[in-house]
Amino acid sequence: MQEEISRYRFEGKIKAQILKQIFKDLSPKNLKGVDHFYLILKKEEMEMQFASIAKDILITIILKSNLFQSYKYNMESCSLHKYSLEDFSALSYLFENNKLILDIFITN
Amino acid sequence: MRIRSNTGKGFAEYGVVAMSCDQDDEDFLIEDEELRPNVESSMTLKLARVGLFEGILSYCKGNKIPSLWFRFESCKRMLEISDADENHEIKWYLRVEEQSLHNLDSHMQFDCKTLSCAISLLPNDSELQIKFYPDFMLLDVPEKEKIFTIKLNAKGSA
Numbered sequence: 001m002q003e004e005i006s007r008y009r010f011e012g013k014i015k016a017q018i019l020k021q022i023f024k025d026l027s028p029k030n031l032k033g034v035d036h037f038y039l040i041l042k043k044e045e046m047e048m049q050f051a052s053i054a055k056d057i058l059i060t061i062i063l064k065s066n067l068f069q070s071y072k073y074n075m076e077s078c079s080l081h082k083y084s085l086e087d088f089s090a091l092s093y094l095f096e097n098n099k100l101i102l103d104i105f106i107t108n
Numbered sequence: 109m110r111i112r113s114n115t116g117k118g119f120a121e122y123g124v125v126a127m128s129c130d131q132d133d134e135d136f137l138i139e140d141e142e143l144r145p146n147v148e149s150s151m152t153l154k155l156a157r158v159g160l161f162e163g164i165l166s167y168c169k170g171n172k173i174p175s176l177w178f179r180f181e182s183c184k185r186m187l188e189i190s191d192a193d194e195n196h197e198i199k200w201y202l203r204v205e206e207q208s209l210h211n212l213d214s215h216m217q218f219d220c221k222t223l224s225c226a227i228s229l230l231p232n233d234s235e236l237q238i239k240f241y242p243d244f245m246l247l248d249v250p251e252k253e254k255i256f257t258i259k260l261n262a263k264g265s266a
Contacts, residue, residue: 016113018255025228030221036127038137039109055136058222060259061229062246067256080137082127083109094122095113103112 009079010041010106013069016091017098022061023088026050031058039081041073041106050085069101081106151180151213151240153187154206158249159232161223164189164200168220175263176223178240179215180207187238193217193264205235212240216262226258 028034033052040047048061065071095102112121168176173191181188186201193215226247230236234249247258 019111021229021255025225030225032221038129038133040137049137051136055132057261058219059226060261062257062259064257067254080129080134081109082129082133083124084127087124090122091111094120095111097115100113100115103114105110105112 008105008107009073009075010046010104011070011072012046012104013101014063014067014104015069015098016095016100016102018063018067019088019102020092020095020098022048023085024092026059026061026085027089028085034058034085036082036084039083039106040078041075041081042078043073043076149212149242152206152208153180153204153238153240155187155202155236155238156205157232158227158230158234158236160202160236161227162232165220165224165227167198169224173220175217175219177215177217178245180204180209180213180240182209182213212242214240214242216240216243216245217264218245218260219263222260226260229258230255 026034026037031050031052033054034050035053036051038047038049038051040049044065046063046065048063049057050059050061051057109124109126110121111124112119164176167173168191177190177193177196179188179190180186181201184201185204185207187204188199188201190196190199230247230249231253234253237248237250239246239248244259244261247260249255
């Protein structure tokens, strides 16, 4: 189990409802000119920054570690990850049960 | 990123491949890092309900108003929201339940569409705490209804 955890830069458990809500309301349709978002991982919080192609940060969602059922980030400094917004639009359909707890793993 | 859920009768797993970040992305976000909350220069207001913004945002949508200006009117103890910095056509006043000022008295402009997205992420009936900083605001609800904190960058300030 110890080995499994150390492979990950980030490992967290969070309610499906929280992620679904973010990606449903912050869709490319609602935030014109946004096709990706930045995920910034830190010891105490995770930030999602939705930026326009012109590189204006339109909205930032800050998820403090206490919103997670468990939050493990095994790096000293913060790290930056970039994802396509389109890839997350499926989340609302994949995890229809709001009460589900999602395990999130980020490596690289 | 891998997202996994245990459905009780098995599990579902969804994988998302990260896009590559270039130096531009890093420079851009490091620059934003400098805009982190500074307690010496902020203002906190508490409003009775997130839903107080519903009518205002719906009016702006209907009348194609692109942005709104926010200012705390200290004499009235109201949050003043107008459609323009000067020569406004319409102005709303929302009653402030609690306030705490720390050397900040500015008039800030926010994009209506982004504001509308942000408000829709928060529970309508919750109290709304707004913290203003020189170039952005943080939107929050009470700890027991906590979903997340939202940060909105201002388009301009006066």
